[in-house]
Amino acid sequence: MEITVNGKTHIVEDSRQDDELLEYLREDLDLTGTKDGCHIGVCGACVVLVDDKPMRACCRKLKQVAGKNILTIEGLRGKDGALHPIQQAFCDHGAIQCGYCIPGMVMTGHALLLQNHHPSREEIRKAINNNLCRCTGYVQIVDAIEAAGSAYDDT
């Protein structure tokens, strides 16, 4: 079974096909940026992109993502280390407090902007509705995703 994460392909024994993606990312690959908040798929802290679609890593088995492209928060940064525009927007708009929901929020926002470069604030709120944040009241997170949109026009 081939599991491709952030452009790198890992060969995983078939016996592990029922292993959970979140645990694999965190414990096997040490990609600890993806967080565990509820483990039942309702808080969104573990959202990663699977073929550009937001998925909850706590609810995915390895066999469900084999052969697909998985993108985690660690893979979003440019090769030169520069922040991705959506990451920069989260920094610039004061969207980060404790930061625990942020990887999931950034990935969910990124998935939205790949589809729709200029969503309305209502569309943004709908897109992140399955991502819980207890610190920010969401306003500055919506600001950040809204502001990052124009950077996707060139991609």
Add this chain to the structure above:
Amino acid sequence: MTEKAWRNDAVAKVTGRAKYADDYKFHNMLHVVPVYTGAISAIIRGIHTETAKTMPGVVRVVTAEDVPGCPVFGQIQRDYRILAYDRIRMEGDVVALVVAETRRQALEAAKAVTCDLEPLPCIFDPEESFHSDFLIHPDKETNIINHHKVRTGDAQKAFEECAFVLEEEFRTSSQEHGYIEPEASVANPCDDGVIRIYGSMQHPFVARRFSACVLGEPLSNVEVFTIPVGGGFGGKDDTASIVAARAALCARLTDRPCKLTYTREWSMKESYKRHAYKVYYKMGVKADGHIHACDITVYADGGAYCSVTPWVTWRSTVQCCGPYCVPNVHCDVYGMHTNNVFAGAFRGFGSPQMNYVVEQMVEKAAEKLGMDEIDFRKLNMVRQGSTTITQQVLDNHTVSMGQVLDTTLEKIGYFEKRKNNTYGKLNENGEYYGIGVAMSYRGMSLGAEGMDMCAAIINCQYDGSIIIETGIHENGQGSESAMMLTAAEYLGVDLKRIRYRRSSTSSIPDSGTTVASRGTIMGTSATVLAAKKIKAQMASVLCHELECAPEDIVFADDRLTAPNGKSLTWNEAMTKMFFKREHVYAQATFKAPEVSWDEETGHGNAYFTWVYGCQAAEIAINPKTGKIRLINAAATHDVGKAVNPAFLKGQICGGMAQGFGYGTCEDIGLHEGHVTNANFNKYKMPRASELPDFIVTIVENPDPMSESRAKGIGEPALELMAPATANAIYHATGTRYQSLPMIIAPQK
């Protein structure tokens, strides 16, 4: 937004590099899993670990018998069983810790630990507990954790002088903090004999106290580090410390690193909540509109253990009449033991409950009197020089109650919009509509509840870089950035020179808990004092070079400048200091100004300064679903000085969201002591599509009681949305909801 937001940890947090407790791994690390019994109230006759000990990967099964120190600790009363051995008093009590090579092995073996339990009676209602003969802690001789009073004037006599007296009952709910990161701690026993702890917490010093107690070792043997924490809101004090202590215990017993990471369900079952209150409130009003007397009785559900119940309920006592002047007050607040999950610190700390009550009482009184609800507030509210119900004169800072009230009303358009209140009649949209307001004052920091001091260290390097640290913990609120900005401002240097050193319990003196909205006021004040010491040291040495009196040197724009025009860049100054064998280093402590309290009369200068806030909520209710839609909400807060405006706004928005959840949907759902909604599928918290773009206004009246002139915002931001929403619901439906959360039944 005109200016980009800045905080020192943003890049780490937005790239996934920030390492939270569960992200730490050490060689040879073991995994720890707690064992619960499922019981609520029982005598423990035996704990059977034999089977579990033989299971694959199990290294040790730890019970209270294995504790080298004392298994009982607490911040005020020592009653919390870090491992239960005598009784089960609540669902979340832990009787054993299974330590295994992998987490899965530990989870499996935990199922094999069994207990012989002899059931005991249970008490779930705090008022019932007051009258019950069954003792939850037989050694305490009573279920009353504490009793606070206010005795001002003669309330009983004063009621006879009133035009009318209102008598009402209110109930508030048990709210879960809902931090997105569950508790976790990793303890590493090091070669120097010290156990080093990396945990999710907001009070490393308390975690150290719990750990040292359970280990039976001195504080110096335990070092707790500051690492990123995934939310606290007051909730990562006791329970987080208990988790740290358990990890430390297992690490000491096995001499291997041990990790204890909580699941959401364990966290919600075991961690303390906001106190549920039963409030009996009697308010007497004179014909001229003045509140003349209040008689208040409160039963606060402290649950199975004391935690900080005496402090939480003390704030309720001091603030039991809201921001209003009342000459006659008779108030009794009881913290009570029950067999519910214990209650402790939660953002607001005893004020959200009272604000919910008081801000509805004043509107009821105004209505009965036939007076405008805003005019009634203005007639009775505290002003410059007012005397509070505890006989404190508010004269050492700007009392801005009226200013924040007027600003909020204007920003949300209160007077125009209240014309559309429906009072139970559907509007043209087929909805009920209402707008409501609530205001409060709040004593800053700990007040007379505890020791209040904070340390800061500024350590200037010879290359011009500067390291600072404080005893305030970064809970996500942006405290490190606030300290850095303050240091840069007071030293007159470029912010880029400054690095914040994440302090540990061994690097900086014990500065107390990062709670009580005290981070900014205490931490920046200590930072200012340390900066003043640094400047004095540098000036005394470099004044000869600059040919002026030391006090005439100006520190600004990254240089030191004398009135004669001579100057040194910061780098030049640092090089000179080094060659003069001067360590440019300062430690300063900000001691909170004196406060006072008389427990018998409930009189005293309870807090050294106060903040003022007002929030408004505009709602629509769908009669078919009962769903409350928050259309708009506005907040105005006087914070003294805005240190980092973007994150000040973030604190306010987050507090409003948490306060709206408290008002409309959040309740831990205890059923006979069992937490019935132990994950976020059943415990509902506000989500993005349920909230508006909050309207936030900052008022700055620099506070002379703070060295930096800044005060705090964490808790004021939360404590007003539930009452503002309650008033909006009344204006929409014509019905008072006097129980939290306010659930509106769908109409058939």
